[in-house]
Every structure is written in structure tokens, then in C-alpha cells.
Amino acid sequence: MRAFAARIIPSDDGAPGAEEAGAVHFVDRALGTPFFKTSLPVIRAGLADLDARARASGRARGFAALPVGPQNAIMRQVEHGDFFAAARTLVIIGTFADPSYGGNQGMAGWRTLGIDHRPSYVAPFGWYAAQAGAPHPRRAG
Amino acid sequence: MIQRTYGERDPVDFVVVGSGAAGGVLASELATAGFEVVVLEQGPWQQPAQFTHDELAVERQLAMLNRAFEPAQTFRTTETEPSGSHSTARGLLYRRAVGGSSVHFAANYWRFRPIDFTERSVWGPIGGTGFDDWPLTYQEMEPYYTRVEWEIGVSGAPGPFDPPRSRPYPMPPLPNKSSGVLLEHAAGALGLHAQVAPMAIVSQPYQGRAACGACGKCSYYGCEFGAKSSALVTVIPKALATGRCEVRAESTVFRVETNPRGRATGVVYWDGKGRERRQAARAVVVAANGAETTRLLLLSESAAFPHGLANSSGTVGRYIMFNGYAYTNGRFEHPLNEYQGAVASRVVLDFYDADPGRGFYGGGGIDARFPSGPIAFALEGLPADLPKWGSEYTRALRDYYTHTTRFMSHLTSLPVAANRVTLDPDHRDRFGRPGLSLTYQDHPDDMKTKQWFRDRTQELMEAAGATRVWNQPVLPVDGGVHLLGTARMGNDPRDSVVDRYHRAHDVPNLFICDGSSFVTSGRGQPTMTIQALAFRAAEHIARLARSHAL
Secondary structure, eight states: OHHHHHHHSOOBTTBOOTTTTTHHHHHHHHTTSTTTGGGHHHHHHHHHHHHHHHHHTTSOSSGGGSOHHHHHHHHHHHTTSHHHHHHHHHHHHHHHSOGGGSOSGGGHHHHHHTOOOOSSOOSOBSHHHHHHTOOOSOOOO | OOOOOOOSSSOEEEEEEOOSHHHHHHHHHHHHTTOOEEEEOSSOOOOGGGOOOOHIIIIISOTTBHHHHOTTOEEESSTTSOTTOBOOSOEEOOBOSTTGGGGTSOOBOOOOOHHHHHHHHHHOOOTTSOOOOOSSOHHHHHHHHHHHIIIIIOBOOOOTTOOOOSSOOSBOOOOOBHHHHHHHHHHHHTTOOEEEOOBSBOSSOBTTBOOOOOOSOOTTSOOTTSOBOOGGGTHHHHHHHTTSEEEESSOEEEEEEEOTTSOEEEEEEEOTTSOEEEEEEEEEEEOSOTTHHHHHHHHTOOSSSTTOTTOTTSOTTBSOBOOOEEEEEEEOSSOOOTTSSOSOSEEEOTTOSOOGGGTSOOOEEEEEEOOOOHHHHHHHTSOTTSOSSSHHHHHHHHHHGGGEEEEEEEEOOOOOTTSEEEEEEEEEOTTSOEEEEEEOOOOHHHHHHHHHHHHHHHHHHHHTTOSEEEEOOOOOOOEESOOBOTTOBOSOTTSOSBOTTSBBSSOTTEEEOSGGGOSSOBTBOOHHHHHHHHHHHHHHHHHHHHTTOO
């Protein structure tokens, strides 16, 4: 699952990916909860299938042991299936959900999106509002 | 605050079912007028400090919405299909909690305009619909719109198309966002007007509440600052402070009781432990939202009211309207940081009126907003042709999230009798109550309205200078958060449920006041009008009670 997550959202040019965000910690926990547990069989079967495809290539004992290129080739083989959709959803939620769920560690996912995470913000919001000198009624403390 | 409590057997003056935008106002106004009021709310009583920014719980698992409590809701598009023929992620959506859906709304507080109340006379009849005038006018409503703005706290500034107002807004607008600046620029280029979007969020400290902290979590979230002017932090505390109002949370009303003379005598409900309880009252006010009000009236059938209470017209549950929408997304060169600030800061209302030249009925407003949290955006927010995984996906997320906004239209929905909420005996809730079944299909003019407005949002997005423009497909409505029209107001008891003061035609001491009272849908943003109606109804109900005419 860790290797799959790293292929869904790889780190790129300094932007942390699913692995750096610890998305798998979220996935492990989520699959034990009522909201996500219906995905468990399809996730298990899908991960076994990734390993089987890796072995069939004759190059590795499992998906995780493959180099990135062959991993991506297998990802392309399965990207339209049910496993891929369910696992991708879990990886994305794990990367971008509140860190209290175990993923998005150190708010790594939010940093990749460019979010300056704070409990509140002071205008102007964004470049265009700053350029416009958007008037605002107060200066927040 | 220690609230006053009342015994169940001694009748109070009023029992109010529902503690949301309408129920909160009615409770506060009737208690302030000197009457004893018990409010029954089926959801829990949360405090602002309990609200979080947890996107997974709030937006994806809909933690406080009805569907988390009652997932068995069913949907179909026509009555010829078996109930529940289609699945929908939306359906009838509302919050179960003290404060109701006003706790999580986006807080857009447009007034209706004069045309909304008289549109049938101006436009003419529309085939296959119950399109009609309201039995009241904007002129009659104006003092109550003003009361809402000052009582709960609305930030805004007048715009070029506003109807007359008797008093300015109580406080200045929230800061303009980058998307608002871009909408102004685009509107100017096309000869249109972007005006300040009025919001029920306080831009300055107001009545002991803190000013908005611009955290960016309004829609679907409760406001932990108490800056959003929900019923929870405005009219409910005011009602309690009178010493004449008790709010009972986790109290699920399932029947309005009536006597042989056809008068309401009180309500029966389940408390938080599932015990059956009663509350006697001299008059009953139902303000449970367009879906739950329907269920309660239909479940309150009796020998005297065989088709449900207040339903001699057969219109209870019919004519449901959600307001259509359609939108265009755009990415810009520089960061917009739309995750900060309130939902919308500017709105274009040039296309509010329907125009016969378009060849169909429909109108609306267009605002700039970006409602996607990080999870939602990563799952479904990027243009469809971009990669969905891999390095290019990571790069797209980084390049788009803070640079993207949406121009979104908020539109009319026509009242169609076949579009309705009914009881579904095959899907019951945890109390054994029949579930809610929705039957809904857009009127052809509603689909044309969405398509026409999406062409306008696309033009605006291009005029705003977006480097990438992509449209949301125009989809049929399959539910929503605006639950309008299911106990419509009218002068004729044969085709309406309540009179112009929300008194049930069939039951002299039963009042029904919430989104269900709407005759037509307006152009989205109904809560302002729901609350203005509630202030107006409360004034009239108090007058009747004082003159012993209830």
C-alpha cells in the first residue's frame, strides 16, 4: 500500500507526496472504521493483484520491490478498476485529511497544495485582492 | 445560562417544532412578546467550541447532517418508478442540531426582490407547474428583511439592483476576496455589475459576538468563532434570555395531536433515551424544514385528517424546489488563496429577472466561490483531462489548488406538483418512523436555465482572464439543502396549506413556517426570506394570541 500511495501522489520538486505525509497510517486506521470497512476486501485483493503482476514480470517478488518505471506500468494496467478507485480515494484522504487521523503528518499534504495553515486569516486574501488594495473594515489582530 | 423548564402536562402557550432559522426566530419573538415557549429539536445541542475544521468528518461523512442519522432515504425521478429507483449522494440534506441548517450554511443573505412575489402576474402561467404569485409583496416584507439584518447581524453594502430598503446594513462588508476582484473585473469588461454579496457573518464585533476570523470554513461547517449569524448564536440565546423559553434537544416530534374539535393540543415526541413524551400547548408551530415538516404533518393523520394534518388540499409535500445551479471553474496566473475568507464576496445580479427573449423561464445570480476543501479538490477538483495520479498529478495539485476559483450561478426552480416528499414505509428510521422518499425531476425550463447560466459563467471566467477554463457538466437536480415549497402559502385553501400569515387553513391553532411556505423558489439563498417570514409570522401570531383569537 505504501508503494501504491507513493505512485498516486509522488513527492515532486520539494512538494511532499503521500509517502512523506504518512498516508498509509490513515489507510490502516480507516479500513477498521464503519465508513471505510466495505473497501477492505477490494483493497486486499487489489494489493495481492499488484504483487502478482510484479511477480509475473519476473523482475521482483512484489510490487514494492519494483523500480518506479515498472510500478507505473502496472499502475496503468489497473487504473480503471475498482481497486484503483477505492485505494486512490483512501490515499488522497490520508494525504489531505486532518492530521489527527494519522496521515497528512506535519501537514505535509496541505503544504503541497500551498496552504498556509492557520486558524484564521487576515485580508487581503490572495494576489488579486492585494493588488486591488481591497478595502476591508478592520485590521484583525 | 440556566434555562427555564416547563412541565409537560400543563400546556405552554406555544410548542415550536424545530430550532433552526425559522423556529429560532419564532421562539425568540414569541417569548419576547411574553408567551411561554417550548422548542423541541431532534438533534443535539452543540456549542461553537465543539465545531472543527475536519473535512473528512464534516464534508465527506456529513457528521451532523440527517443522512448520517438516517441513511435510508430514497430517491426517484417520477412516481411511476418504485421508490428508491435511483441513488443520490444529495437527496434531502439538512442539519440535525440546535440551530438547524443555519449552523452550517454558507450565510449568503440576499433579499428576495419585488418580482419574486408577483412573478406569475408578470410572466404568466407556465405549463405543468404551480407557478403562482405569493399572497404578500416585497413592500410588506421589507420591514422584516431589515429586522433580520439588524437582529442577527448581516454584513453588506447596497448594489445597483437592490430593492428599496428602510435602513442601511448594520455593518460594512467582509473583505473582498481575490475571486471577488476577478468577478468585478470580468463583469466590468462585459458591461455587467459585481456587487457586494451580503453575508450573515459579522464583519465587526456585534452584540457580544466576535468578528469573522476568515478561517474559510463556512459551508457545511459550524463557526467556532460565533461570527456566522446562525440561530444557535443569535435568536436561540435571545429566546432563552427571556426566561420564558425552554429548548429541549434530542427530542424527535413524531405527531401533532388534535382534539375532536379539530384543534391542535400538543405534540408527542421521543426524548434522547427513546422514551415517548408529550408536550401540551395552546398552539403548535411547525418549523422543521421542508422535508421534516412534511413528514410530521403526514404522520399526524387522524379520522378528522385522513390525508395528514393540514392537508385537505393534498399539497403537503408537493412542489418541492431546491434551486438549480451551474458553474464554470478557472485557474489564474497568481494565487487566489480561496481557502481563506467567507464563501463569496461579490455577486452579479444582472440576470436576476427572467427574460422572455431567452425563450424559457428562469433567472438567477452569479457569485465567485471556491467550496472545495483539500480532499474534495484532490478527488474531483482538477480539470478532467489532467492526470489523476503520478508526478504530473502532484504538480497539478500544487499549481491549481491556490490558483482556482469558480463562478457559480444560483437559479430558479419551478414548483411542479409531481416533485414531492412522501413517506417511505419500506425504509424506517431508528424509531420505526417511515423514511423520507424524494421524487424529483427538473422542469424543462430549469434545465435550460442551468445551461444558459453556465454559458454566462463561462463568458465571465474568460473575461476574468483565467489561464484555464473548465465547465462543470449541467446535471439534473437530485436533491439539495434548500427544501422549499412543501407546505405552500396561499389565499385559497384548495391549493395551499397555510394562509399569508402561516396559519394552517385547516387547523386554527397550527402554524407552519419555514422553507416549506415558499410559493416560488427565488434565486437561491432562501434563508434570509425564511427568517423574514418568521419575524412577520411571529408578530401576527402574537397579535392573535393577545386578542384571544387562536
